[in-house]
Amino acid sequence: MTGPTVFVVDDDASIRDALSLLISLKGLQPCVYSSAEDFLAVYDAQWRGCLLTDLQMPHMSGLDLQTALRERGIQLPVVVLTAHGDVATTRAALKNGAVDFLEKPVDDDVLIDVLKNAIGIDAERHRANKQRIETMTRLGRLTPREHDVLDLLAEGLQHREIAERLGISPRTVEVYKARMMEKLQCRTLAEVVRIGSEARAHRPRAVE
């Protein structure tokens, strides 16, 4: 599947048909499933877009679907659409990680706004993910010394202090820094500091 898609999960055939027609006419790509199980059975991690799901369905409910997605580490943004607009279910859905909550019947403008927003969130998440992987790859190219310099720079130390800390001359620090910046493709010190702190934040965890 190419491009962002709106995955519609609803047990009501008329709603599936009407929503997919409207979504496609609004320039988005719909794909419908009559149950949560059907969707989960064919889901592919490459899929981009968002999920629009009903809450009340036989067997697996919308909340169950959200839970299943979270358990599988699927980050697809979920928009919940329900005919039961009560506070308790709304709260449960949002707590469960839904990015938005719509009440049936929903008018086209609101629906499309929410869906586009969700797709945007997905794209942003995807982009951020990609960038993080990119950064990690670049960080992987650094030598241990260059890494040390990066860490100390991120801590906000001056060249002289770094040199003292590492027991080398400030001149050598300059050299390491220049090489490191080239490998990380950074132009400004601010960028170096950002990546440095990011690298630190990620270090305790396994790198993807």
Place this chain on the structure above:
Amino acid sequence: MHSRPLDIQGITGAIAYLGLYIVLDWFSYVQPVLKLGITPWNPQAGLTLAFLVMYGPRWIPVAVLAALCSELLVRHSSVASLLVLGVALWIGLGYGILSVFLRRWHLSFPIRTLGAAGRFAGAALGVTLLVAGGYVVLFMVAGELPPEHAVESLPRLWIGDLTGILTLTPLLISAHEWRVGLQIVKRHRAEVLAQIAALSATLWILYGALDDQLRFFYPLFVPVIWIALRWGASGAMIAALGIQIGLIIAAQYESGGAPLIDLQFLMLTLSLTALLLGAVVTERADALRTAAVREAEQRVLLAMAPDGVLAVDSSGHVRMANSAALRLFGDAGDSWQGAPIADWLPGLILARPEGRATLEGRRKAGGAFPADIAWSWLDTAPSGGFLVTVRDATDRRRAEAKLRDRDRALSRAMRFAVAGELASALTHELNQPITALVSYVRAAQILAEPFSVEEERLSATLGKAAQEAIRASQVLRRLRDFYRGGTVKREDVHISALCQAMAHSFQDRLRRAGATLAIHIDSSVPSLTADATQLEIVLHNLVSNAIDALAIGEPSNRRIELHARAEQNLLEFRIDDSGPGIAPDVAQKLFEPFVTSKADGMGLGLAISRSLVRARGGELFFQPSEHLHGACFVIRLPIDYAMDEIT
């Protein structure tokens, strides 16, 4: 029975008995007849019987020993020692048998009833006759008594023994009550002195008229009857004893005069009269005392009774009223005596022998109160009458009204919840097609765009159509919100009280269904902040369903159990029933609206219950009952819950 511990008390009694026996024998050994040693009065026979009754027949050998000692020491019998032994054995055996009878009959001493006196006298009469007969026969067989004297000796001997027993035995056995007697004497000193004086005087007359003792014997009856009437059997016996002692003393010094046998008969008559008369008096006195105690108890009971009690004669006039009745009617003093009952309870018609009614009671000071009345015909009243109880029904009425109000509030809330659930279900079901409709129309609007140039009204019309569809759903939502919003109250709900009140409201239905509802509230259950009515609706629905389920199942063992317990922040109710349970395919759709197994059900009870529980942040679900093997519904509610989020 093998090694009985030494009976110190018995031995002491036996020694005292032996000593007393010899003293009495010596004292009463006057005017002996022939070799038999017959004396007019044998108090030692009374002593022997008293001893055997008190200590039991196993002491018969001691009685035999006493008889033997007396023969040898007091009477210095000249007859063969074998005969003496035989006589002693016979006497001991005879009184032993009599004592067994008296013990078996559980006769109480002092004698308190005429029946007891009659039995005692009858048995003594028979046995003494037997003993005397044997005595005479033994002497005759031994050749010590010529047969011509036998007829003369028998009554003397018999009456002497009998008189001794009648006067002395009851007194000796009841000797432990001497304190009571002494108190009576102290309290009525003058009367007792007068009675003693009368006794002495009549005795003195008897002594004075030696020539014609018999004629002057009769005055003795006067003081004896007097004493018997005043002090009952015990007093009469003491008097008889006193007279006999006096007579013995007299006989000691004077012989001749009246024939001894006549005197004996008179003494027997006197003793019997004293015994029987005294028993009658004691019996009457006891009966009167019992009646007085009972009456006093009843008086206190009436006075303490929380209900008013009235005695009304057959013409409808109040004869008696207890203090509660006077309080109820606000009456004081005696003016109510004989007043018509209609003054207090207008409209009370005592037509049937028993009945109940609720009437208006009139207070004397004006005003009225609702009165629960019950009456019963009373036969014992002189011309018949009624006993009427009156209870102020104000509190009962108020409690009933409160209960009614509660029921009304509950059913109103229930109707509201039904409407809410209906609206909610309707909204849900209709919003589905409306959602499709709106989407289709919006899609049509987009599709119609190319034609809008020719017909600009097309797009606008489709837009209006979509707007109308949305408006329809808004109407539905408003309807739903009307029933849902703003009705949730925050109150401290006491779980135990709530459950008890609910169980109370099911009493009739449970009885009709032949089922029991047991409620177990764990002590850990705190009070809960919730809408009490809503919580009660939920519990009410679940218990009501359980009762219906039991009606389908086995008639025996129809049980429902409600358990409540708290764990951390969770309050859990479980409602188990012993009904047939719920099939898995039904269980899946159990909480959906309009799903029902009842012919007259709407299928909203469980849907409503679940909605209400969820609105309080909880959950309601079904599972098979583990220990009652029917259905089990579980409610779980968070104890701390920000209820503001709901409204």
